[in-house]
Amino acid sequence: MKRSWKSKLLELLVWAAVAVGTAVVxxxxxxxxxxxxx
Amino acid sequence: xxxxxxxxxxxxxxxxxxxxxxxxxxxxxxxxxAQQQRxxxxxxxxxxxxxxxxxxxxxxxxxxxxGYDPAPGAPVFRMHLPTIxxxxxxxxxxxxxxxxxxxxxxxxxxxxxxxxxxxxxWDEIFPGEKGRVIVSGHRxxxxxxxxxxxxxxxxxxxxxxxxxxxxxYRVTDKQIVPADSQAIVVSSKKYEVVLTTCxxxxxxxxxxxxxxxxxxxxAR
Numbered sequence: 332m333k334r335s336w337k338s339k340l341l342e343l344l345v346w347a348a349v350a351v352g353t354a355v356v357x358x359x360x361x362x363x364x365x366x367x368x369x
Numbered sequence: 370x371x372x373x374x375x376x377x378x379x380x381x382x383x384x385x386x387x388x389x390x391x392x393x394x395x396x397x398x399x400x401x402x403a404q405q406q407r408x409x410x411x412x413x414x415x416x417x418x419x420x421x422x423x424x425x426x427x428x429x430x431x432x433x434x435x436g437y438d439p440a441p442g443a444p445v446f447r448m449h450l451p452t453i454x455x456x457x458x459x460x461x462x463x464x465x466x467x468x469x470x471x472x473x474x475x476x477x478x479x480x481x482x483x484x485x486x487x488x489x490x491w492d493e494i495f496p497g498e499k500g501r502v503i504v505s506g507h508r509x510x511x512x513x514x515x516x517x518x519x520x521x522x523x524x525x526x527x528x529x530x531x532x533x534x535x536x537x538y539r540v541t542d543k544q545i546v547p548a549d550s551q552a553i554v555v556s557s558k559k560y561e562v563v564l565t566t567c568x569x570x571x572x573x574x575x576x577x578x579x580x581x582x583x584x585x586x587x588a589r
Contacts, residue, residue: 346378349379349386350382350385351386351389353383353385354387357386357390358390361394
C-alpha cells in the first residue's frame, strides 16, 4: 500500500520530535548532574 | 518485522538527539554566552564610576561603596587574562548555574538571591579590596572562558576594570583540588584573586585553581 506524503511528513515530524525531546532531556540532565562551572 | 522497522527509526532519532545535545553543548552554549556578554558589556559601560573621595575630600579605600549588593547575574567588573584570552570578559554576580551561563561569576556573600553553599558567610570581596576575590568560570561550555586556565603561569597578569578603579594582579600559584573541595572559599588577609574551573577539560573530576596577588591599581 502506497502511503500519502502527508503520512510520511507526519512520521518524520514524530521522529524529529523524539530527537529534539532526547536532546532537551540530555541538556536538562547535564545541568542537574554536572557542576555549575563545567 | 514492523516492530524492528519502528525500533530502528526510534534508535536513529535518539542518536540524532544525542548529536543535537553535543552540538548545543559545544557550540550553541557559546553563541548564547557571546550574546549575553555583549549585552552585559553595554550595561556595564553605562554604569557611572564610583566616587573615590568622601564628601569631605578624603580618599576612600579601593572598592565599591558601602551597600553595593549587585543582583544575581548583574555585571560587576571586566576581567582580562591576556596570556590566554584575546578579549576581556564581563564577570557577573553569582556562581550558580544560571549566572555562569552568562560568563564567569563572582562569588557573592549569602544574601537575598544567593544560597549556600554558593556564597560566603562573610562580606564578599571585590577587586582592589583586602581579602580573596573568587571568580568561577566554565571550562568546556558556555563560551569556555577558562578553557586555557591551566596554561597560566606564575607572573602572568590578570587585569580588572571596575567602576572604582583598574587593578592588575599577578599569578602566584596553581593547584588542582578534588571537585567537592571548598578549601578556596575562605577569607584571606592578602589582596588576592582566585580563579576556579573544572579540570581536566571535558571532565568535572577535579577543580583547577589559580591564585594571584594585587600588583597595581589605578583610579578611574
